[in-house]
Amino acid sequence: MRRKEGDKASEILNAAIRIFARDGFDKAQVSAIAAVAGVGTGSIYLYFTGKTNILHIIFSRFWDHLSQEMATLQNRDPLFRLNDQLGLFFDHLAADRDLARVYLREHHRFLETATAQERHGYAAALETGRAAFLEIATGRGDGSPQPDQVGMDLSQAFLFGGVRSALEFLLSSDIPAEKVRSNMLTMAMAGILAATRRPER
Amino acid sequence: MRRKEGDKASEILNAAIRIFARDGFDKAQVSAIAAVAGVGTGSIYLYFTGKTNILHIIFSRFWDHLSQEMATLQNRDPLFRLNDQLGLFFDHLAADRDLARVYLREHHRFLETATAQERHGYAAALETGRAAFLEIATGRGDGSPQPDQVGMDLSQAFLFGGVRSALEFLLSSDIPAEKVRSNMLTMAMAGILAATRRPER
Amino acid sequence: MRRKEGDKASEILNAAIRIFARDGFDKAQVSAIAAVAGVGTGSIYLYFTGKTNILHIIFSRFWDHLSQEMATLQNRDPLFRLNDQLGLFFDHLAADRDLARVYLREHHRFLETATAQERHGYAAALETGRAAFLEIATGRGDGSPQPDQVGMDLSQAFLFGGVRSALEFLLSSDIPAEKVRSNMLTMAMAGILAATRRPER
Amino acid sequence: MRRKEGDKASEILNAAIRIFARDGFDKAQVSAIAAVAGVGTGSIYLYFTGKTNILHIIFSRFWDHLSQEMATLQNRDPLFRLNDQLGLFFDHLAADRDLARVYLREHHRFLETATAQERHGYAAALETGRAAFLEIATGRGDGSPQPDQVGMDLSQAFLFGGVRSALEFLLSSDIPAEKVRSNMLTMAMAGILAATRRPER
DNA sequence: CATGAATGAGGTTTCATTCAT
DNA sequence: TATGAATGAAACCTCATTCAT
Numbered sequence: 001m002r003r004k005e006g007d008k009a010s011e012i013l014n015a016a017i018r019i020f021a022r023d024g025f026d027k028a029q030v031s032a033i034a035a036v037a038g039v040g041t042g043s044i045y046l047y048f049t050g051k052t053n054i055l056h057i058i059f060s061r062f063w064d065h066l067s068q069e070m071a072t073l074q075n076r077d078p079l080f081r082l083n084d085q086l087g088l089f090f091d092h093l094a095a096d097r098d099l100a101r102v103y104l105r106e107h108h109r110f111l112e113t114a115t116a117q118e119r120h121g122y123a124a125a126l127e128t129g130r131a132a133f134l135e136i137a138t139g140r141g142d143g144s145p146q147p148d149q150v151g152m153d154l155s156q157a158f159l160f161g162g163v164r165s166a167l168e169f170l171l172s173s174d175i176p177a178e179k180v181r182s183n184m185l186t187m188a189m190a191g192i193l194a195a196t197r198r199p200e201r
Numbered sequence: 202m203r204r205k206e207g208d209k210a211s212e213i214l215n216a217a218i219r220i221f222a223r224d225g226f227d228k229a230q231v232s233a234i235a236a237v238a239g240v241g242t243g244s245i246y247l248y249f250t251g252k253t254n255i256l257h258i259i260f261s262r263f264w265d266h267l268s269q270e271m272a273t274l275q276n277r278d279p280l281f282r283l284n285d286q287l288g289l290f291f292d293h294l295a296a297d298r299d300l301a302r303v304y305l306r307e308h309h310r311f312l313e314t315a316t317a318q319e320r321h322g323y324a325a326a327l328e329t330g331r332a333a334f335l336e337i338a339t340g341r342g343d344g345s346p347q348p349d350q351v352g353m354d355l356s357q358a359f360l361f362g363g364v365r366s367a368l369e370f371l372l373s374s375d376i377p378a379e380k381v382r383s384n385m386l387t388m389a390m391a392g393i394l395a396a397t398r399r400p401e402r
Numbered sequence: 403m404r405r406k407e408g409d410k411a412s413e414i415l416n417a418a419i420r421i422f423a424r425d426g427f428d429k430a431q432v433s434a435i436a437a438v439a440g441v442g443t444g445s446i447y448l449y450f451t452g453k454t455n456i457l458h459i460i461f462s463r464f465w466d467h468l469s470q471e472m473a474t475l476q477n478r479d480p481l482f483r484l485n486d487q488l489g490l491f492f493d494h495l496a497a498d499r500d501l502a503r504v505y506l507r508e509h510h511r512f513l514e515t516a517t518a519q520e521r522h523g524y525a526a527a528l529e530t531g532r533a534a535f536l537e538i539a540t541g542r543g544d545g546s547p548q549p550d551q552v553g554m555d556l557s558q559a560f561l562f563g564g565v566r567s568a569l570e571f572l573l574s575s576d577i578p579a580e581k582v583r584s585n586m587l588t589m590a591m592a593g594i595l596a597a598t599r600r601p602e603r
Numbered sequence: 604m605r606r607k608e609g610d611k612a613s614e615i616l617n618a619a620i621r622i623f624a625r626d627g628f629d630k631a632q633v634s635a636i637a638a639v640a641g642v643g644t645g646s647i648y649l650y651f652t653g654k655t656n657i658l659h660i661i662f663s664r665f666w667d668h669l670s671q672e673m674a675t676l677q678n679r680d681p682l683f684r685l686n687d688q689l690g691l692f693f694d695h696l697a698a699d700r701d702l703a704r705v706y707l708r709e710h711h712r713f714l715e716t717a718t719a720q721e722r723h724g725y726a727a728a729l730e731t732g733r734a735a736f737l738e739i740a741t742g743r744g745d746g747s748p749q750p751d752q753v754g755m756d757l758s759q760a761f762l763f764g765g766v767r768s769a770l771e772f773l774l775s776s777d778i779p780a781e782k783v784r785s786n787m788l789t790m791a792m793a794g795i796l797a798a799t800r801r802p803e804r
Numbered sequence: 805c806a807t808g809a810a811t812g813a814g815g816t817t818t819c820a821t822t823c824a825t
Numbered sequence: 826t827a828t829g830a831a832t833g834a835a836a837c838c839t840c841a842t843t844c845a846t
Contacts, residue, residue, distance in 0.1 A: 026227035030841060031808090040807040042843075051841070108306055154370050154384045161366025162392070165358040175351055183352050187359050187392040194391025195384070209831095231816060232833095241832040246817065428629035432820060433829090442828040444822080453820070510708055553786050556772050560790045563768025567760040577753055585754050589761045589794040596793025597786070611810095633837060634812095643811040648838065 009047040011037045013061065016054045021098035025055060025106045052109075056118045058102065059110040063121030066092055070128045078135035079192065085129055086163055086188055087181065093167050094177045100167050129156055137196045155195035159188050210248040212238045214262070217255045222299035226256060226307045253310075257319045259303065260311040264322030267293055271329045279336035280393065286330055287364055287389055288382065294368050295378045301368050330357055338397045356396035360389050411449040413439045415463065418456045423500035427457060427508045454511075458520045460504065461512040465523030468494055472530045480537035481594065487531055488565055488590055489583065495569050496579045502569050531558055539598045557597035561590050612650040614640045616664070619657045624701035628658060628709045655712075659721045661705065662713040666724030669695055673731045681738035682795065688732055689766055689791050690784065696770050697780045703770050732759055740799045758798035762791050 015037035019028045030051055034041040048054045069088055075081040093100040111119070133152050166184035170177055216238035220229045231252055235242040249255045270289055276282040294301040312320070334353050367385035371378055417439035421430045432453055436443040450456045471490055477483040495502040513521070535554050568586035572579055618640035622631045633654055637644040651657045672691055678684040696703040714722070736755050769787035773780055 026225075029839090034808095041809095041841095042807050043805080045842070046805070105309055150374075150376055150380070151384050154367065154376075154381060155388060157366040157370045158363040158385060158388045159366075161362035161364070161369070162359040163362070164366070165360075165362025166355065168362070169355050169358045173351075175355075179351070180355060183355050183396070184359060187356060187396050190395025191363070191388040191392045195388050230814090235833095242816090242834095243818075243832055244830080247830070252816070428627075431818090436829095443820095443830095444828050445826080447821070448826070507711055552776075552778055552782070556769065556778075556783060556786045557790060559768040559772045560765040560787060561768075563764035563766070563771070564761040564794070565764070566768070567762075567764025568757065570764070571757050571760045575753075577757075581753070582757060585757050585798070586761060589758060589798050592797025593765070593790040593794045597790050632835095637812095644813095644837090645811055645839075646809080649809070654837075 008037070008039060008043070012039065012044060012047055013054065013058055017058060017096070017098045017102055020055065020058075020106060021101040025051075025102075025109060052113060055102075055106060056110060056114045058099075059107060060114065060118045060121060062092070062099070062103075063119075063125050065121075067121045067124035067128060070125055078132045078139060079189070082129065082132040082136065082192060083185055083189055085132065086159060087185060089125075089160075090163050090166065090181055090184065094170060094181070097171060100171060104164065104168055104171075126156070133192075133196075136192065151195065155192065158195075159191060162188055162191070209238070209240060209244065213240065213245060213248055214255065214259055218259060218297070218299045218303055221256065221259075221307060222302040226252075226303075226310060253314060256303075256307060257311060257315045259300075260308060261315065261319045261322060263293070263300070263304075264320075264326055266322075268322045268325035268329060271326055279333045279340060280390065283330065283333040283337065283393060284386055284390055286333065287360060288386060290326075290361075291364050291367065291382055291385065295371060295382070298372060301372060305365065305369055305372075327357075334393075334397075337393065352396065356393065359396075360392060363389055363392070410439070410441060410445070414441065414446060414449055415456065415460055419460060419498070419500050419504055422457065422460075422508060423503040427453075427504075427511065454515060457504075457508060458512060458516045460501075461509060462516070462520045462523060464494070464501070464505075465521075465527055467523075469523045469526035469530060472527055480534045480541060481591070484531065484534040484538065484594060485587055485591055487534065488561060489587060491527075491562075492565055492568065492583055492586065496572060496583070499573060502573060506566065506570055506573075528558070535594075535598075538594065553597065557594065560597075561593060564590055564593070611640075611642060611646065615642065615647060615650055616657065616661055620661060620699070620701045620705055623658065623661075623709060624704040628654075628705075628712060655716060658705075658709060659713060659717045661702075662710060663717065663721045663724060665695070665702070665706075666722075666728055668724075670724045670727035670731060673728055681735045681742060682792065685732065685735040685739065685795060686788055686792055688735065689762060690788060692728075692763075693766050693769065693784055693787065697773060697784070700774060703774060707767065707771055707774075729759075736795075736799075739795065754798065758795065761798075762794060765791055765794070 012033060015035075016028075016033045018036055019033045023029075023032070028051070030044055031041045033054070034044050037044075044054075048057065066089060070085050073081055073084045073088070075084055093103055110122075116123075130152070133156055137152060163184060166180050169175070170180045213234060216236075217229075217234045219237055220234045224230075224233070229252070231245055232242045234255070235245050238245075245255075249258065267290060271286050274282055274285045274289070276285055294304055312323075317324075331353070334357055338353060364385060367381050370376070371381045414435060417437075418430075418435045420438055421435045425431075425434070430453070432446055433443045435456070436446050439446075446456075450459065468491060472487050475483055475486045475490070477486055495505055512524075518525075532554070535558055539554060565586060568582050571577070572582045615636060618638075619631075619636045621639055622636045626632075626635070631654070633647055634644045636657070637647050640647075647657075651660065669692060673688050676684055676687045676691070678687055696706055714725075719726075733755070736759055740755060766787060769783050772778070773783045
């Protein structure tokens with residue numbers, strides 16, 4: 001009588017996403033997660049060190065998976081690659097709206113309290129995006145020896161914020177994900193181009 | 202024997218912003234707010250119905266002020282007007298980093314639980330931005346009778362998300378606000394243009 | 403623009419009876435009493451030492467008045483006198499149902515915490531009843547030198563309990579006070595007779 | 604490793620009776636109950652929904668037990684049966700003076716706030732007494748087709764009030780319970796007879 | 805490994821009382 | 826006298842975490 005897939009830890013993570021999405025992290029009760037996961041309350045602590053740890057692992061796994069998939073995107077054109085990366089990020093969250101909800105409301109906790117180890121996948125994903133960005137900037141470069149790193153990081157952040165809002169929009173409306181996705185990417189691409197365009201002479 | 206500046210309610214709101222920024226809404230203690238405000242714990246309840254109400258009023262006042270200032274922006278070119286609006290939004294939050302922090306982490310609670318009355322300023326600000334957006338879309342229009350409203354709302358959301366991330370970036374770095382602001386606006390403008398551009402023939 | 407009758411203290415006492423009847427002593431708020439009395443909250447403390455003191459004075463005045471009226475009952479037959487006394491007690495509370503409610507629920511606090519001074523009227527009323535009782539017992543006596551004082555006190559208490567329940571009954575029904583009163587007195591008289599009857603030979 | 608006697612819920616109820624008797628319901632602290640019961644404060648809420656619920660269950664159990672025992676009283680003479688019922692009521696409370704104290708001061712809360720379910724035993728006890736009363740009234744009847752129901756209810760209430768006062772008397776004196784009991788029943792019987800006696804021709 | 809009964813620290817809110825005006 | 830804004834102590838209840846079984 002095995003559960004659909006994966007071990008008990010995954011069951012718990014999955015249940016936690018539902019509960020965090022419904023109640024928010026602070027109001028969420030560990031016992032509720034256990035109930036949804038179909039395990040005893042105490043069993044949670046066999047797999048996780050506590051409620052916060054569950055949240056960390058949720059995002060840790062999310063970013064691990066995402067960064068791995070991002071690494072497989074091989075489009076030669078860095079602009080399209082970045083486009084694909086953002087699309088992938090959007091798709092992963094659009095596919096699990098509860099997870100998206102948790103991302104929107106609780107991801108800051110992950111960044112604030114997770115260990116470097118737990119943030120590894122996140123850092124990797126960020127770096128992958130950064131690489132594409134750099135390639136765009138230098139590729140268009142006509143010799144510019146020092147692309148503005150700060151500006152690039154900010155641009156990258158800006159795009160993430162845009163995708164974030166697109167997800168928020170998706171959750172609060174009945175618009176098909178595909179339409180939101182394409183609109184969102186249109187703006188993102190334009191933003192990238194603007195950000196990497198060299199200041200007028 | 203008046204208080205330093207403003208009434209006691211404002212003192213409490215101000216203190217709450219500091220505490221919410223430091224501890225987050227859920228962990229924030231009313232007694233800590235009272236201590237920072239220099240009033241007795243019970244006095245909080247003379248001015249507010251509870252902790253949640255304080256949060257609502259913080260954002261309610263913020264949006265009321267902002268929407269009023271946004272209404273004064275009179276640039277004839279809607280694109281520049283929108284640019285000014287986003288800048289204004291950014292400036293208000295960049296000027297009070299604790300408030301920005303609270304905005305980033307707790308604004309969703311405001312949208313989820315505040316009354317329509319409390320959300321009035323927010324709605325007004327949104328509408329002001331929407332109007333500029335519509336003007337851009339139709340102004341550029343060559344007869345297009347029905348600008349895509351959903352697309353416009355999404356674009357607006359996208360921009361807010363971008364500004365949001367710019368603020369997040371600002372808080373986590375030592376970059377001067379001015380630099381973040383200009384970079385952010387560059388991307389925003391490019392996004393707007395892309396969003397309102399008619400699909401290629 | 404004087405109030406109907408009496409001074410501010412009486413207004414407060416009257417208001418307190420309404421509030422105590424409605425909310426119970428513990429839940430009753432001093433500010434609510436002040437509001438009903440039409441005075442400022444702080445003014446309460448010009449006339450009374452606190453909430454408990456108000457309760458004490460309510461009952462103190464009640465018993466003072468009652469004991470004085472009881473002293474005027476001059477029926478020569480002690481049985482009828484006792485009957486009149488119980489009737490008087492009933493009438494006073496039946497005439498002010500809020501006061502009756504307060505009596506039913508809070509009188510024990512008066513006995514437990516009031517000073518001897520405050521309980522003076524109560525003691526006097528009790529003594530008046532006791533005297534009638536004793537007269538009945540000895541009057542019927544055929545030489546019994548020592549009427550059973552304990553038994554008499556208990557009998558008196560029993561009667562008070564009966565009247566108490568009659569009042570409770572009155573408050574929870576629509577029966578006319580007069581009917582309740584007469585039924586109640588019928589039982590009381592029978593009880594008295596039984597209590598003072600000498601054990602069968 | 605079982606607890607001394609009974610389950611933890613009973614321990615808590617027992618402790619609550621002591622604390623309610625000592626401090627009154629409103630002043631009683633849940634933590635004090637827990638301490639006396641020898642459990643953690645939080646454990647209270649595993650067995651009861653709150654402080655009020657504890658009070659309800661105390662009286663609910665009391666009346667359940669009492670009504671069951673009352674049902675076993677089989678004296679053919681309804682007068683003696685009623686006598687036994689009152690005696691039983693007295694005995695149960697005289698046997699636990701703290702419970703008696705709680706009854707005297709807090710029973711009205713039970714009647715005012717308990718659910719019909721919780722009041723079931725109370726209603727049953729009342730009905731048992733009513734039945735005996737009716738039997739007395741009709742048994743003595745010489746054809747009276749409609750005994751005065753209101754008068755009977757009032758008489759029953761009167762008796763309960765008398766027993767109530769007897770208990771109050773018992774608590775405030777050193778008189779042996781047995782003496783209080785017999786005196787009390789003497790008066791009660793006389794009252795019943797008077798109440799059920801047909802008005803003189 | 806698994807459980808869930810038990811714990812107790814901790815926080816929001818109420819309200820009797822005070823006192824500056 | 827009269828006021829009512831201000832106070833702050835106090836208490837119910839929740840829930841993350843533990844541990845005996």
